[in-house]
Amino acid sequence: MFYIFCPYCDEHREEEEFHPKGQAHLSRPADPDACTDEEWGNFIYFRDNPRGIHHEIWVHAIGCRKFFNVTRDTQSYEILESYRMGSAPRITQLTDKQQS
Amino acid sequence: MSEAVKEAVAEPALVAIMEQLPKTEVPARSPLAHHTEVLSRPTHENPGVRLWENALRTHLALRGDAGSADFARGVEAATGLALPERLQCHQSGEWALSWVAPDEWLLTGPGDQALAMEMSLREELDGHYAVINLSGGQTMLRLSGPKARLVLMKSCPYDVHDRHFPVGKVVTTVLAKSQATIRRVGEEDWELVVRRSFADYVWRWLVDASQEYRLSLGHPE
Ligand SMILES: [Zn+2]
Numbered sequence: 001m002f003y004i005f006c007p008y009c010d011e012h013r014e015e016e017e018f019h020p021k022g023q024a025h026l027s028r029p030a031d032p033d034a035c036t037d038e039e040w041g042n043f044i045y046f047r048d049n050p051r052g053i054h055h056e057i058w059v060h061a062i063g064c065r066k067f068f069n070v071t072r073d074t075q076s077y078e079i080l081e082s083y084r085m086g087s088a089p090r091i092t093q094l095t096d097k098q099q100s
Numbered sequence: 101m102s103e104a105v106k107e108a109v110a111e112p113a114l115v116a117i118m119e120q121l122p123k124t125e126v127p128a129r130s131p132l133a134h135h136t137e138v139l140s141r142p143t144h145e146n147p148g149v150r151l152w153e154n155a156l157r158t159h160l161a162l163r164g165d166a167g168s169a170d171f172a173r174g175v176e177a178a179t180g181l182a183l184p185e186r187l188q189c190h191q192s193g194e195w196a197l198s199w200v201a202p203d204e205w206l207l208t209g210p211g212d213q214a215l216a217m218e219m220s221l222r223e224e225l226d227g228h229y230a231v232i233n234l235s236g237g238q239t240m241l242r243l244s245g246p247k248a249r250l251v252l253m254k255s256c257p258y259d260v261h262d263r264h265f266p267v268g269k270v271v272t273t274v275l276a277k278s279q280a281t282i283r284r285v286g287e288e289d290w291e292l293v294v295r296r297s298f299a300d301y302v303w304r305w306l307v308d309a310s311q312e313y314r315l316s317l318g319h320p321e
Binding site: 010011014062063065066 | 201204257279
């Protein structure tokens, strides 16, 4: 059993109810017509693959069907926090370094 | 927002509302009619579990802004039910309003009143909202009896202990590798809303899982 906290249901739920949806906090170039091919290519195709803290989008697919963010440690698989769309993570690479 | 989008939002929405029940005498068949019409299985004197389909009910999906006082007032005016909080259900007579998501609820009631309820919701509500008739797309199962909770414990990963799942709570979760919106109607009384296409599978699963608890099929007299 592996539980993930849904910030909309406000409960821990079984992992089976969720799907990961990739890197979070990607921002689309404000004016796609004005950006360079490289900027657009980076937005469309390229994703971070860090060892350690990673912010991801997950969806509570068999549940409230809402998308939300997760801060996860890619080494230990530990989920450090779940937070709603539009809000900022409490734990980042920076705060993690300060702690250790 | 672009001008075109602003105009589209400002315009009154064009929606197609129709009576989805046939006007002529067509025998209506629920997704589980083939199980419930022929109940040849022996029924126990003192069943541990009862399973039946609450067939052909009205199922309406209702979406809107939970934070809007107007929306909450409109829903209450049409249904007589206050918008339930997270994971809660409000019930009055035949109608039940269940929380599904922060901006979505499931309204269930008598099968012949879908159109009337939809019209009355549209009458009372204004602005950005949605009412969708899902009656044909899903069905309702009822599981009751002293062992009903044990059947759910075998079938879903959600904690259905009294402490965690009191009467009045409703959750959408995994059931038998499929999914269901599970509501605790009473201490020994559960309601499961499942997709039409999975109804046969879920029924068979529940029948199989209930064998050891003296299952009785069909609505209790
Ligand atoms: Zn959720």
